[in-house]
Amino acid sequence: MRLGVGAQGGSGVNSAQAVSGSLASNRASAAVQVVGGVFDSKAYLIGKVFADCNGNGVQDPEEPGVPGVRIYLEDGTYAVTDEQGKYSLYGLIPRLHVAKVDASTLPAGTRLEVLGNRNALDANSAFVDLTNGELHKTDFGLAGCPAGLREQIEARRQALKTPSEILQLSRTLFSENNTHLTATDARTAPASGAIQLPGAAPGPAGNTSPVAPLAMASGMAGITPFAGSPAPLGAVADPGGPYAPQAQGVPLPLNVPARAPLQEDSTALPTTVAVPATRAAAVDESDVADFRALRQKLRTEALEQKLPALDASVAFVNLSDGEVLGIAQTPVQVKGPLGTHFELTVNGTAVPRAQVGKMSSLEKTQVVAWEYIGVNLAPGRNRLAVRALDEFGTERGSAAITVLAPGELAHILIEAPPQAVADAATAVTVTIRLRDVNDLPVSARTPVTLSTTLGRWQRAAEAGSVDSGPSGNQVFVTGGALRLLLLPPAQPGKAELGATSGVVKATAAVEFTPNLRPLIGVGLVAGTLNLRNLSPSALQPAQSGDVFEREIRSVSRSFDGGKDDVGARTALFLKGKVLGSTLLTLAYDSDKPSDTTLFRDIQPDQFYPVYGDSSARGFDAQSTGKLYVMVQNGTNYVLYGDYSTQSDNPARQLTQYARALNGGKGHWQFGSLAVDGFASDTSSTQSVIEFRANGTSGPFQLDLRGVTNSQQ
Structure with missing residues (x-):
């Protein structure tokens, strides 16, 4: 197949069949997606957050950039500034947008200043006017440099251990297989998460990779983490939300240095002094094995x-x-x-x-x-x-x-808090205890394999306690007990922790609840009014590529014989705590294009992949419909948007109903009783066709009556 410069973008199906006289082969088909590559009509947004010490409105050489600051767009798309305070977003619809800084991620004791008329007298937000293929720049500046600001910035930079985009991209360029796995139905994609660079290795949502993908739990729409108050590191350590150790009241740092290993109290059993793999040669663990x-x-x-x-x-x-x-x-x-x-x-x-x-x-x-x-x-x-x-x-x-x-290991005890905050950054303390048949501590050096359905055990390079490898998370417990750190997920849910040593196994449940944050809102109301003297019959119809930006289409009306028309658009994004202990996530766009790929579905290598920064990018409250609403209290929730009906509940293993829908869904749990329900208005139905076994693998004739798209 050849593509010329005039090829239209979109998807198409090519088919082929071999015919010789009266004989014909089967018909083979392949779907082809034609994209514009780097010369796409989508727009790009770049910018930086810096400390304007002298108040001149521009960044001077001695004025530092501020890392760990989150910038939202009105559709829930966001970016977190890198160590130089830079950020970038790509694949944006060429039209009017609004960018707003999440004030909870700013350094303590600082505020923003107005840099131009597009701030509209609000220093925390700015209008972003994007046109086809434009690379637009929007900066934000801190008003002055108060005492301690440079120390806070340096602390954020030290917490960033992120390879640049160029290095992450090279993993794809030199890998044997750089294909991307995409969902067959966009409605099965998560509503919240982070954009992963091509070739970036999955890592914890801490500081190993700020673009690590955040997995969804049970097909449930996600909740990105937020802090209850401004945090020292802003959003540095967490692409899905700011670092918030105060949310759980656990005064443990995310990164525990090797010189301060986690141990039990002096009155309790001693624990292992674990050594990172990179320092294993420098310390002989056998000298302190018991x-x-x-x-x-x-x-x-x-x-x-x-x-x-x-x-x-x-x-x-x-x-x-x-x-x-x-x-x-x-x-x-x-x-x-x-x-x-x-x-x-x-x-x-x-x-x-x-x-x-x-x-x-x-x-x-x-x-x-x-x-x-x-x-x-x-x-x-x-x-x-x-x-x-x-x-x-x-x-x-x-x-x-x-x-x-003590005798031989008979059972394992896992001590963990029954509830923790799903902020993807605050380490949860988990204690592993080894006991014999008489419930005595087994102090001999014992290998234990850890597992978890949500969250991630902290790596050796981070906590000096866990070695993560292809075989799983391996630890050695000495003295009968070991305290570890578990990094929570970004989405609420119930996690099952596991510890295994030989044939001895143990499990424990931890319920991760949403992290309540102050309410943040970003939105816009835009309108157009066209008054023409010429008759529409005298004008040649305009094509979609003839304009500089996407026109308002959903809410528009013509009058005066077609000479005049008016249109309006409303878009907003809200997220935060309401009614005391309830988290609200809402997004609405009255003119959301139905044919546009959402930011969550964008592959970064479809666009120019390097913009001179290593910022983290993510999305929240994204749905194929115009409206997305999520109300969550604990692990109970009600949502309207995209969702999957499939459940990972073992009780429903034989009664699964797997559909990707747009509509309403709810989950309520009280003790061991859980109730799930969903509703959607759809024109499609599920058809199950059974074939009688005939000893062959086919072919079988399908009944395609009522099927409108055989590709699905």
Whole structure:
């Protein structure tokens, strides 16, 4: 197939069939999408957010750009500025738009200033006039440079560990397979998420890749995360919403340095000091593989120093009655009167004298102490008894204690908060505990595989605790417990956490609720009035390519015999907290083109892919219809827009009804009871055709009556 310069864009179907006399082959067909490439009529928007220290309205060389600031358009499309404060959006409809800065992502103590007449006296927003194929620039400036601003900007830059667009694009250019997977029906696409560059490796929604795709849960329309108040890092660490650790009250940083590993409290069981893979060669984990053994070793070395404080009664020195040991082997220190020797038994079995590694005595206090090395214990309760005998075999005293020793791993406990905020940035603390059949901690170094249906375990490079590889998330738990970080998803939902070690498995549920933020709104009302003296019959009809921007079509009317016409358009986007604990997401466009690809469906390589910035781009409240409404309280929600009827509920595995629709959908859950419903006005119906088995794989004749488009 050849395409010339005059080829019209759009989709078409090419078919081929071989015919020889009365014989004919089957007819093969292929759908072809013709696109304009980099010479597209769509428009481009670039710009920057900078600190206007001298107030002259332009960025001077010494004035820094501000990273982590989110800029919204009236359709829910947004961009998050890169480390230089730059941003860009592509594939925009050439018409009037409005760009607005999300004030919650600005540095603390700052405000914007009016830079031009297109701000319309509102420094937080600006009209954007786009024409066909235009590269338009819209900047925003902070008013002055208050104290501490440069420190905040530097902190945001340090939090950005994002490769440039050129590097991310090169992954596609040099990859073996750079094809894109697209949904067969646009209505199955998520309403909220982030745009991924071609070739960009999927990563957590934290700081590994700010263009990581955000997966949807159960076909439910998503909620991008937002902060309840301005945050230190703005939207740096999260392409789907600003960094908001205060939303959960967890004062843990997103990135935990290796020198400050997550540990249990000093009164609890010690945990593993995990080492990032890049530093594995520098630290020998075997030296710190068992903290309890190390502690007991230190106690043994200090036995001589303890003698002056010991009396001559028969007793155990380093063990106490009812103590829980970390491993099933331990040194045993005993003491008694000078001039005696000891007999030690474990569960009635004598410990040979060959295991005595040290004998110490002190004439001043008339005390003698022995240390038995490597005394083996049985899993569970162990009775240790010691007798002190003089040289004639006469017992001079005795003592007995019971200690608990762990056995093999029997079950795993996962401790996680029942609810957390789905902000894709605030780390949730999860504790993994290993227990034996007697519910004792298993302190031996044990490999554990982690899993989660929502969110992402933090990587070793981020938290120094989890190694993420092709086989899954692997950790080593030492001391019987380990605390980890889980990065939440961007969309609310119920996550199932899993931990597996061999045949032992455990699960726990965490309900991620929407992150409530202050209400933000961006919109416009536009109108046109054409008054002509010429009769329409004297004018040649204009084509769609003859104009500089898309005309208002949906709401328009002609009068005076066609000489005059008037049109109007309203578009708005709202998102934020209403009625106390409810999150509202709304988008409406009275003149939304039905033949236009939504921003969520745009492949970045369809346009010129490098605009001199590495900003993150995303979308919210996008739907094929003119109206999108989502009202959510916890995990309960009601929406009007695009959705999929398919559910991942195991109870509906045999009763699935998979359709991509535009209409209303709701979900309500109370305890173990969940109710889902949907409604849509559609002219299409589902047809199920059953074929009688005949021992072959076909061909089979389809009943196409009532089918209007055989391609679907």
